Amino acid sequence: MAAIHHTLVNRSVVMPSGCIEWAGPRDPNRYGRIAVGHKTKLAHRVAYERSIGPIPDGMHVCHHCDNPPCINPDHLFLGTNYDNIQDRLRKGRPPSGCRGENHNKCKLTEAQVLKIRNDTRPLKIIAAEYGITPQNAGDIRARRTWKCLPEATSDPILDPCESEP
Numbered sequence: 001m002a003a004i005h006h007t008l009v010n011r012s013v014v015m016p017s018g019c020i021e022w023a024g025p026r027d028p029n030r031y032g033r034i035a036v037g038h039k040t041k042l043a044h045r046v047a048y049e050r051s052i053g054p055i056p057d058g059m060h061v062c063h064h065c066d067n068p069p070c071i072n073p074d075h076l077f078l079g080t081n082y083d084n085i086q087d088r089l090r091k092g093r094p095p096s097g098c099r100g101e102n103h104n105k106c107k108l109t110e111a112q113v114l115k116i117r118n119d120t121r122p123l124k125i126i127a128a129e130y131g132i133t134p135q136n137a138g139d140i141r142a143r144r145t146w147k148c149l150p151e152a153t154s155d156p157i158l159d160p161c162e163s164e165p
Contacts, residue, residue, distance in 0.1 A: 007034060008047055012071055019070040020047075030068040047071035048078075060084045066091050107132060108140075110149055116140045 011024040011034075022032025022043040032043030048061045051073035055061060062084050065075040079087065101109055108116075112130060116137055119126050123134040123141070130137070139145040 008043070008050065008071060017065065017067070018072065019065050019067050019075060020072040021067070021069040022071050026069060032069050032071060043069075044071050044076060047073060048076045052076070062087055066093070110146075113140055113146045113149055117143070 007024075008022075011022065012020045013023050014020050022034070024043065025033045027033055027042075033040050034043045034046050035041075036046060042061075044063070045055060045061045049055060055078065058080070059078045060081060060083070061076050062079045063070055063075055064077060065072070067075070070076075108130060116126055116130065117140060119141070123137045126137045127134040136145070
């Protein structure tokens with residue numbers, strides 16, 4: 001176990017924010033990954049266990065700092081899945097998997113998606129107009145994608161897609 005502590009200390013960097021960022025391997029969501037025995041674990045969970053104690057089954061280790069690579073025990077807290085979701089929403093982050101226009105492969109604006117949802121023309125015609133596949137147009141219309149985007153309102157003051165950027 002001393003080797004794990006040594007690895008945590010030597011593969012991290014103290015940031016001006018007070019975060020201690022894991023400088024080793026990270027997953028696509030920026031969470032640190034650390035080898036413990038023959039398993040790879042999330043670095044912030046390992047840091048929590050080493051500094052604070054065991055993590056009960058079903059509990060998440062959440063970040064007060066909202067910084068996935070942070071392993072500073074003072075920035076970590078236990079929470080249920082519900083607590084984690086509520087924390088994310090309080091901090092203004094959308095549900096996971098919802099990136100909308102900020103996704104690097106996004107071809108549509110939110111306003112276009114809302115128009116597609118309400119477009120009754122054949123999917124093939126809609127797809128050609130927006131440069132997407134008919135399957136993608138159908139998924140948008142059926143709300144299988146862009147789930148985080150709210151329904152459009154008829155009031156332009158309440159509809160963020162109708163306002164100027």
